[in-house]
Amino acid sequence: MKQRHHEVDFCVVGGGMAGLIAAIAAARKGAEVALIQDRPVLGGNASSEIRMWISGAHGENNHETGILEEILLENAYRQTYPNYQVWDSVLWEKAHFQENLLLLLNCGVNQVTSSEKKVVSVKGWQTTTETWHTVVADYFADCTGDGTVGAMAGARYRVGREAREEHGESIAPERPDRRTMGLSCLIQARETDRPQEFIPPRWAYRYNSDGELPERNHTLTGTQNFWWLEVGGMDDSIHDAETLRDELLKIGFGVWDHIKNRGDHNA
Numbered sequence: 536m537k538q539r540h541h542e543v544d545f546c547v548v549g550g551g552m553a554g555l556i557a558a559i560a561a562a563r564k565g566a567e568v569a570l571i572q573d574r575p576v577l578g579g580n581a582s583s584e585i586r587m588w589i590s591g592a593h594g595e596n597n598h599e600t601g602i603l604e605e606i607l608l609e610n611a612y613r614q615t616y617p618n619y620q621v622w623d624s625v626l627w628e629k630a631h632f633q634e635n636l637l638l639l640l641n642c643g644v645n646q647v648t649s650s651e652k653k654v655v656s657v658k659g660w661q662t663t664t665e666t667w668h669t670v671v672a673d674y675f676a677d678c679t680g681d682g683t684v685g686a687m688a689g690a691r692y693r694v695g696r697e698a699r700e701e702h703g704e705s706i707a708p709e710r711p712d713r714r715t716m717g718l719s720c721l722i723q724a725r726e727t728d729r730p731q732e733f734i735p736p737r738w739a740y741r742y743n744s745d746g747e748l749p750e751r752n753h754t755l756t757g758t759q760n761f762w763w764l765e766v767g768g769m770d771d772s773i774h775d776a777e778t779l780r781d782e783l784l785k786i787g788f789g790v791w792d793h794i795k796n797r798g799d800h801n802a
């Protein structure tokens with residue numbers, strides 16, 4: 536397979552909002568930067584693939600500022616109705632046209648070389664070009680969300696929740712455990728101008744009565760997002776991810792079948 540070699544000052548692995556903004560900030564300061572992202576789009580959880588709008592700083596006297604605000608303003612200028620494909624293009628444009636920034640999309644880093652406890656290079660497989668990319672840099676930022684680069688470099692890490700006394704957090708569990716967020720599946724309901732039939736696939740779960748979905752509000756009020764479909768927080772949400780995704784699909788299609796076809800949910 537083809538091999539390509541890059542030498543930069545700063546290499547960011549992971550093109551979610553953290554990685555994208557770290558890369559842009561460094562490039563604007565004059566550093567030669569490589570940004571490696573394993574998906575076809577930037578944004579991570581805040582991309583069209585996951586669809587989590589940036590809304591962490593809402594409230595009086597709270598606001599995202601700096602490069603993130605610049606991106607949010609550009610997006611607001613381009614579209615009045617929120618559309619994730621347009622958002623993806625705003626993020627791509629910010630990285631692609633940034634001077635000093637090499638953007639490698641569809642490239643998953645899966646090898647790390649370190650020396651004296653310092654990462655010296657990473658290697659990633661780019662699916663679209665069938666090319667191995669090696670990036671040597673003075674500094675690396677692990678913005679993978681899962682801390683994958685650090686783990687591959689041999690850094691210590693932990694998974695799950697700390698015990699209450701470790702940081703004096705009263706709502707933390709008494710003992711540490713391995714629970715994490717699970718995998719989520721978002722259903723977005725949108726009102727249409729005529730009735731839409733829904734035929735569930737034969738492998739979808741069946742929820743015949745509301746009693747089978749207790750504590751989960753699912754009566755439609757028009758435009759609505761259902762965020763409560765989540766499984767795997769008590770499993771290994773990384774290594775079991777493929778199995779959990781399959782399970783979520785069965786649940787997701789089953790829930791939508793319930794809303795559309797079983798009982799009166801205004802659908």
Ligand SMILES: Cc1cc2nc3c(=O)[nH]c(=O)nc-3n(C[C@H](O)[C@H](O)[C@H](O)COP(=O)(O)OP(=O)(O)OC[C@H]3O[C@@H](n4cnc5c(N)ncnc54)[C@H](O)[C@@H]3O)c2cc1C
Nearest residue numbers: 549550551552553554572573579580591643644679680719
């Ligand atoms: C369902 C859900 C709801 C949430 N709700 C909120 C909320 O209301 N408010 C809030 O503030 N936050 C919320 N969050 C959290 C928020 O989305 C995350 O904290 C934030 O997106 C983290 O950004 P990040 O850039 O660190 O990581 P991510 O968005 O996870 O981005 C990491 C990127 O790195 C890529 N990557 C991973 N491994 C590699 C590799 N080896 N090589 C190359 N690329 C790699 C991934 O594909 C991903 O695109 C929510 C998250 C979820 C899942």
